[in-house]
Amino acid sequence: MQTSFPASEENFPIVLQKMIDYVQPYMSAIGLVKPGDDRKPPGDHCGTGSFITFNNQRYILTCDHVATRKKLGTLGFTQFDAEEGLSIANSFDCMPYPVDAAASPLSENSWHLISHRAKCIDRKMLSQSHRPVEGEYLFIYGFAAIDTKTAFGEHIIPGTGAFVHEVPYDPALDSENPKVIDGFHICMAFNPMNADQLEGRPAPLPLAEGMSGSLVWNTRYQELTMQEKHWSAEDSRITAILWASSTKTCSLAATPIEHLEPLFKKLERVC
Numbered sequence: 001m002q003t004s005f006p007a008s009e010e011n012f013p014i015v016l017q018k019m020i021d022y023v024q025p026y027m028s029a030i031g032l033v034k035p036g037d038d039r040k041p042p043g044d045h046c047g048t049g050s051f052i053t054f055n056n057q058r059y060i061l062t063c064d065h066v067a068t069r070k071k072l073g074t075l076g077f078t079q080f081d082a083e084e085g086l087s088i089a090n091s092f093d094c095m096p097y098p099v100d101a102a103a104s105p106l107s108e109n110s111w112h113l114i115s116h117r118a119k120c121i122d123r124k125m126l127s128q129s130h131r132p133v134e135g136e137y138l139f140i141y142g143f144a145a146i147d148t149k150t151a152f153g154e155h156i157i158p159g160t161g162a163f164v165h166e167v168p169y170d171p172a173l174d175s176e177n178p179k180v181i182d183g184f185h186i187c188m189a190f191n192p193m194n195a196d197q198l199e200g201r202p203a204p205l206p207l208a209e210g211m212s213g214s215l216v217w218n219t220r221y222q223e224l225t226m227q228e229k230h231w232s233a234e235d236s237r238i239t240a241i242l243w244a245s246s247t248k249t250c251s252l253a254a255t256p257i258e259h260l261e262p263l264f265k266k267l268e269r270v271c
Contacts, residue, residue, distance in 0.1 A: 012163075015231065016221055019139045020161050022233035023217065025080040025119040026050050029143040029157045030066055030088075030213065034073035041154050048142035048213040048242075049077055052103070053120040054267045058111055059103040060088060062213035063243045067092040067102035078157070079116035085155075086110055093266060097178050098185070099259045100243040103267060126264070127237040130186060130256035132218045133226070138164050138188060139217040140242060140252070145210030160206055162195065163219075164188040170249040178244070180253040186240055188216070191250040208245035208252060216240035216254050 027050050033043035047066030052059050060077055069075065075088040089110065092102040132138065141161040149156045167189045169182040180187065192207060218239040224231045240254035 013137075013221060013225075016137060016139070016163060016219060018233040019163075019217065019219060019236065020141070022236070023139065023141045023161070023215075024159060025117055026121050027141055027143075027159065027214075028060060028077045028079065028118070029085075029159075030060075030062055031076045031085065031155065032069050032073050033076065037073070043076065043155070045143060045145050045148045045155070045157055045210050046075075048211050050213070050215050051079075051106075051118055051120040053122055054264065057267070057270070058106040058120050059267060060106055061101065061103045061241075063241065064092075064094045064096050064100045064102045065243070066213050067094055067104065079114070079118035082114050082116035082118070084114060086113060093263060093270075095260070095263050097243075098181055099255050099263075101241055101255065101260050101263055103263060105270075121238065125238055127218060127239045127257050129258040130218075130239045132166065132220075132239065133223045135165065136222045137219045138166060138239070139219055139236070140164060140188075140211070140214050141217075142208075142211030142214030142242065144206035144208060146206045148210070160211070162190065164190055164252070167251060170251065172249050173246060173251075173253075176244070176246055176248070180244065180246075184255075184259070185253050186216075186256055187249075188252045188254065189250060190245065190252045194250075207247070208242075211245070212243050214242040216242055 030047040030049045031043040032046045049060045049062040052061050076085040078085045090104045092104045094102040143157050147158050173180045215238050217236045219236045221231050240256050242254045244253040
């Protein structure tokens with residue numbers, strides 16, 4: 001696992017590294033196994049998910065464009081510190097582009113079937129809306145496809161964490177498809193070749209392919225320290241969901257949390 005912060009950042013607050021240990025248990029790699037795939041192990045990495053609970057019902061949350069790959073075969077998920085993955089048995093409730101979010105319920109049996117240390121996000125960890133203070137440190141954690149390896153008959157998918165800053169919409173994104181909508185989505189700087197390593201191998205960050213579905217966390221570090229308050233990782237709040245990246249503009253695109261609220265309210269009613 002490797003973490004980074006923008007290369008232009010000086011005097012990075014090392015205390016923020018606590019975000020890594022805090023976020024990891026909530027996250028999941030998502031893979032797709034197509035019919036007839038007889039490789040050992042079968043399947044390919046296709047996205048990132050997170051575990052969230054509403055009224056004691058657990059869900060796996062990811063992007064709609066990741067969830068819709070279920071029609072191509074079997075989607076599977078991983079739990080923190082588990083030795084094997086499990087299939088996503090149930091259908092997804094989806095919000096297509098431009099929101100691009102989806103959630104599938106997980107049964108009690110699937111959650112407890114194997115030993116793990118995964119955790120579920122709850123309501124109080126969600127921001128009401130995306131409103132970080134200017135210059136705030138945002139944190140993303142996901143599973144990049146390029147880092148996926150196989151060894152001893154199993155997939156090895158290390159996670160990647162990065163501290164990023166929000167940036168203005170770049171008109172060069174106008175030609176991207178699907179289109180990043182200025183004023184609806186948010187953009188964050190992400191240049192793998194120009195990031196400073198905090199830990200892990202001395203190599204560039206991976207390209208963000210496979211990180212769709214990663215959550216964007218508002219660390220609230222700047223917000224609280226400017227008020228001379230103590231900061232802890234538990235003060236951070238989820239502020240968006242990552243759905244796209246652009247190598248042209250060296251940026252990531254995410255949907256602010258308030259646009260997912262209809263999905264969350266639906267899941268609460270189902271429970």
